[in-house]
Amino acid sequence: MRKGIAVFLTCLIFISFHSTAQQQTDSLLQEATLQNCIAYAVEKQAVVQQAQIDEAITEEAIKSKLSEWFPQVNFNYTFQHNFQVQTSVIGGNPVKLGVDNTSGLMFTLNQAIFNRDVLLASRTRADIRQQAKQNTESVKIDVVANVSKAFYDVLTTEQQIKVSDENIVRLERSYKDAYNQYQAGITDKTDYKRAAIALNNTVAAKRSYEVLLKARIENLKAQMNYPVAAPLQIVYDSTGMEKEILLDTTQGPDYTRRIEYRLLSTQQKLQEANVLYNKWSFFPQLSANGAYNLNYLNNDFNKLYNQSYPASYAGLTLSFPIFQGGKRKYEIRQAQWQLRRTGFDIVNLQNAVNAEYNSALANYKSNYAGYMATKENMMLAKEVYDIIQLQYKSGIKTYLEVITSETDLRSAQINYYNALYELLASKIDVQKALGEIRY
Structure with a gap:
């Protein structure tokens, strides 16, 4: 009997442990692509969940107010x-x-039978629900933009590490060649010492990139609300991302597509209802x-x-209140002023969207020009390095020129990847200004 109970308890513990482990595994990303990271963040991010809770609170508040229509x-x-x-x-x-x-x-x-508080709740319930949903949408848009930029920051640093790895391999080979030539008496010791200096600098740069990578991965996890202790392996396609850099720069900004405008429009409707609500104060209840x-x-x-x-x-x-010292009149005027002020908020938004779009577009165009220039420079630097390397081995060029061309190549490669991901990040800003971010 005791053995049976022990086996039963052991099975229960195993099933519980397996279930918990399965839940933890299911909450992690198997492939941390950009789209998967965005989808995870939209579902798990605390600010999104808070906004969804606010929707639920709003719904219950509406039902609570409408319940006053019942006996x-x-x-x-x-x-x-x-x-x-x-x-x-x-x-x-x-x-x-x-x-x-x-x-x-x-x-x-x-x-x-007639109560202005309950009547207001009945007439504005659709707009109040819409306002809560729009607030959630606004939060999600910010989450998408923040996760995308954090993702590109991680990619930038990973590419810097990969470039450093390639350069270390190249410099180690150059160091061995220079040292062998020195041992053979072909060159003096300055060549291989210069190679050692360049190699040490590249190794140090790689270590700094690795430290930076950890910080940027943790930032991405924070933007996603991803478990801190869980690994996050970024998956991406460089070729595919290069295809995503293009953007239609001929379209103009339309502030009515922005979530901020929709929120202000809903707020304006609610304030119009508030003006009417205050006018109802002259009617008896x-x-x-x-x-x-x-x-x-x-x-x-x-x-x-x-x-x-x-x-x-x-x-x-x-x-029916007969005289309240002009209170009702003043409340009507206050509601009318608030409604008028919201109208100016919409005008200010229109100007802000136009300025934001033009600034984001200028930044995108500048980054695009920089990206094209660095891409060409990277190909030229690779070609120059290969030629000088061959000429050095043939005794035509000095090792100093090899080191210089190698430094130019490393800088061109790093600048290229920096420009690529800065361009993608600036594209996010343009899309946000246009109200095109989707989730």
């Missing part, structure tokens, strides 16, 4: 013991008005109400609930 039924219970019953003199005789013990069971009902009461009266507490004296009523309540 409001309440129950009250009272009990009162009078130590001294009030006495009144009637016809010269003192008469007690009441009994020692009173109790009541009261059922009340109230039905709103009307409600139907009724009650059914069971009253219990007796001097003897033990017999208090032996007999009830019911009472009931139904009626209408009309509430």
Whole structure:
């Protein structure tokens, strides 16, 4: 029996552990492509989840407010013991008005017929829901842009490390050749010492890139809300990314496509409703109400609930404030000024979008020109290095020229990859300015 229980508990622990491990594995990315990283961030990022929670809170708040349209039924219970019953003199005789013990069971009902608070909630519920959804969309757009830029930062550093690895291999070979020539008496020791200096500098640069890479991967994880302890292996296609650099620069900015404009438009609708809401303050509020009461009266507490004296009523309540010191008028004016101010917010947004787009476009064009120049320089530097390397081995060129051409090649390669990913990042800014970022 004990062995059976032990086996059962062991199976339970194994299943629980396996389930937990499976959940942790499922929460990690098998291939951290840009699209996978964006999809992960949109699903897992805390700010997105907070925005979605805000949507749920808004939905419950709407339902709570609309519930006031339904009949409001309440129950009250009272009990009162009078130590001294009030006495009144009637016809010269003192008469007690009441009994020692009173109790009541009261059922009340109230039905709103015209209530401006509930009417406002009913008319604006669609716009309020839309506002909450637009806020979530705005958060997602920022997450997509931030993850994309962080991803490109990681790629830039990884390429710098790869270039450094290639240069180290090349410099190690050059160092061996220079040292062998020195041992053979063909050249003096300055050549191989220059090779050693260049090799050491490249190794040091690689180490700094590796440290920087760790920091940038952690930044990408933070933008994605990815587990800190989990590995994140970036997967990308350099050729495919080079195809993604192009952008239609002839289109102009349309501020109506921006999420900020849609948010302001929704806010404007809500403020228009707020103006109307304040104007409704001049109308009376009307409600139907009724009650059914069971009253219990007796001097003897033990017999208090032996007999009830019911009472009931139904009626209408009309509430109309006559004078409030001009409060309603001032609130209407305040709501109108707020509505007018939002109109200027839209004008400011239009100007800001135009300036943002032109700045992003200028940056993109500048980066594109730099990218094309560095791409050509990289090919030229590779060609020059290969020629000088052959000439050096033939005794035509000095080793100093080899080192110089190798430095030019390394700089051209690093500049090329920096320009490529800066160009892709600037493309994100243009797309965001145009309102084209999708998730």
